[in-house]
Amino acid sequence: MTTQNTATADSSWTIFIEILSDEFTSKTGFGVYAHITPTDVNQAYQQYQLRNAPMRLFVREYVRHYV
Template identity: 90%
Template sequence: MTTQNTNTADSSWTIFIEILSDEFTAKTGFGVYAHITPVDVDQAYRQYQLRNAPMRLFVREYVKHYA
């Protein structure tokens, strides 16, 4: 059971980074790590987890802050 939860969390993390990088690339022409550090990405993911918002909406709002 723990393995399934871990895989789900890993999948969510991977999807989050892909969406975040795609959004930065679309808005600025450069991927996520050209703008923020890996620590910032981790903090953004934690913020996303605390909010009750769709991932893409959260990422769009987050990127607006940097782009």
């Protein structure tokens, strides 16, 4: 059971980074790490997990803060 939960968490993390990078790229022409540090990405993911919002909506609002 723990392995499945870890796999789900890893999958969610991977999808989050892909969506975040896509959003930065579409808005600025550069990926996520051109704008924020890996620590910032981790903090953004933690913020996302605490909110009850769809991932894409959270990411869109987050990127809007930087652009």
